[in-house]
Amino acid sequence: MVKNPEVSVCVPAYQAERYLAGTLRSVLAQSFRNFELVVVDNASTDRTAEILRQFDDPRLRVVRNRAVLPVADNWNRAVAESRAPLVKLLCADDLLHPRCLEWQHAVLTRDPGLALVCGRRTMVNEESRPMSRNRGLRGLLGRHASEDVVRRVVRHGGNPLGEPAAALFRRLDFDAVGGFDGRWKFPMDLALWVRLLERGDFYGMRQSVAAFRISRGSLSDALDDTGYAEQRRLTGEIAGTPEWRVRKRDRLVGAAKAPSARLRRQALFVVARAQGRRTDRDVTATADHPEE
Known part of the structure; x- marks a missing residue:
């Protein structure tokens, strides 16, 4: 220990x-x-x-x-x-880049005004092969005031900050905001990121610090209307919180962008399913016709 x-x-x-x-x-x-x-x-x-x-x-x-x-x-x-x-x-x-903790620890410990640091991430398939590199944090690299980040979340229509593997936060802040909120299933991580930003500012790292795995088993979740509806409800709740001072224009932009954000994510899962099927066929063919 x-x-x-x-x-x-x-x-x-x-x-x-x-x-x-x-x-x-x-x-x-x-x-x-x-x-x-x-x-x-x-x-x-x-x-x-x-x-x-x-x-x-x-x-x-x-x-x-x-x-x-x-x-x-x-x-x-x-x-x-x-x-x-x-x-x-x-x-x-999921997987961490070998220097993930080194990079993120350095950022968070040298700036006490930060509550959350996130890095870009690489999407990998079931065989850990990259499908899309250095995704996320568009317009969010470097240090940003929490209010500006939350407005960008609303305008994005999805989760521009990324999955848990890409984030590092302070235990004291996590306890102060009450941890993960069981009301949410699909956007549970984003709901936490926004609450953490009540405690301090945000830093977005240029490096891809983690790999997020997209598997066929998650395809049903990606296509589920329930997840999309939950995401929209969370965004509406964030936008309606007075202290974030989200503008009406931000809300309208987010509502317009939400369907395309969903489609981009769904496309990755569909590609992962196709790649998985090809791998299954290759394995079957090898078993049926082993090399002599």
């Missing part, structure tokens, strides 16, 4: 056997060394626990839930188990 970690990387894991080992290896290979890796196994019934037992590293700490918790509760528990002042949430199928 790390005595006084500076960063906690928290991985909420549920039925994570397929990608978990690669995710953990990407964390343990970080150039920044003073961190802990906390994995909360959400009562998985697959090989998740077995895979975790294969890792013998003092920085890794495993917690297992007795019963399956709702997503927000499990993610909140993962952060609750952390012991460092800075926290990164990492889904059990």
